Amino acid sequence: MKAEPRTILRFLLEYFEIINELYEIQSKDSVITFEALNEIITKHKTDIKQQLIDYKILNSVNDNFEIRTVYYNLIEFILSEFKPMLPETIEKYHVSIAELFRKIKDNIKGDKVILNQRLTDLAGEIRAFYEMVEKNTISLLNETRELKANVKKIDYREKIVRASRWIDEYIIPLNKILDINHSASIANKLYDISEFSNKHRLVCDDENTRVLFEKLYFQMIQVNDNLLRQSKILTTELLPLIERIRTESIILTGWITFLKNPYKQKVPKIFEGKRTNIYSKNTFFNASELFEQFKNDTAVYFEEEINTDEKWIFDKEFFTEKLKSNLPVTDFFKWCNKTLKEEYKKVEIEKFFALTTLAFDEDIQRDFGKKPEFDKIKINDLTLTVPKITITKYGIS
């Protein structure tokens, strides 16, 4: 059934709410299932399924449906809800535009009808290319702003992934396409077309062709301006914005990870400040030197002195016998000194005094002489002044 154009447009207007819901489902799921269609129709209590198919708005795919591309694009355009397209999709225009331009250049003096058709087609391709770029920039900006506002409460890690994907897969390649300084870019090709059409709008001998070149030239001026604007949006607005989202999300993810276990993470090294004392620059070092002494305490051991020499005991009996055998002794202290020298080779003061105790023995007969006489005896460094005592008798002997 071929419907009247006005009928279709009126139908679209009247049931736009339902069509919009179908558009959203298809945008999300790529297809409208039989159940989804029925659900929407039941919800709105209006069965327009047959009209949707009759007016060729819906196309049946197996048991499901999809909105035909022309209507889909129309709704998309009206709603300005474009999905970002991969730059590969846009790249196809590079081939078609370059090919048409090459044929125009090669056959500039050929069949005018074909030349004019090619010029019209080229203008159409350029328009389509530009519209696609514009749609893509708008959609990327919308998506980026939405990501920035984070209405959908997307996790930081997911934000990093999305931002990185858009930068690497969409924005940078799209920017390459629009980079006029890049010899292989479409923008560069458009610049060549602009120069070529500028020349031929003046020199071409066929009037129709001249008009077409003229149209093409002015279209090129506008497209080049617009592309430059799109390129600026990409580089000055979109790229920094999305870069910031990415950095922000990375930093926040890092902080959240850190805060999960802040005392187990290695932290960046910051300098341990050195203190300066106001009263003396050396105080710190002096104090530190002082404390350093106590820092490394070494164990100190005291060894008990072991006296290897046997303790000397005065053998009174032995020396009494010696004295008895030497009787009479004219000078007792000299005898003591001499006896010790004989016995030990060296006289020690302790031994000397021990030996002199024999003079106090009760059994000894001492004679001090009529007049006291004194002698000097040297024992090591000590000089003793001793009286002269004569021992004449011991006991009853």
Place this chain on the structure above:
Amino acid sequence: MEFPNHHRQIVEDLMSGKFILPQERTYPVLKDNEQSYTYFFKASFNYDLKITQDFVYLVSDESNETLSRDICIFIAILSYEIDREGKNFMELIQFSEFEVDEIENYFTNSSYIDLILSNKQLKDTDSRKNFINTLNRRNIIEKTSDNRFMFTSAHKFFMDFAVDIVKFENAEQN
């Protein structure tokens, strides 16, 4: 022997643990004499001099780990709380002035309250005031009045650390 201008101040500032910022008069001197100062600090003290476009600082093996950790906790909580309010934490930290009361508000109402209370330098208002003064001494913030301050470009040192955490984690996962 001739030394560059402001040599004494450069040494004193760096040795006291300060970050030297691009707007300081000592920064261009360091930048112009990067090689000789790097050698000077290495040969004299065995310290590494790091010069970036945002700050200059010294690195030694004796790092003040506690302070570094507390600064990380402070900036991490602040970033998290600002973001939770729906504001752009990076822009605010980079360009805005903060009031001490505002910081108090973020910290007393933070969901990281247990971590805050267990941290000596951040646990209460007085500790946080002292801590802010420490940040000021180190040139990580600049006090604009008694109870207002701005972060300096030295804060990026810690932001870079947060980025490194994610990089390290990703590398580990791969």
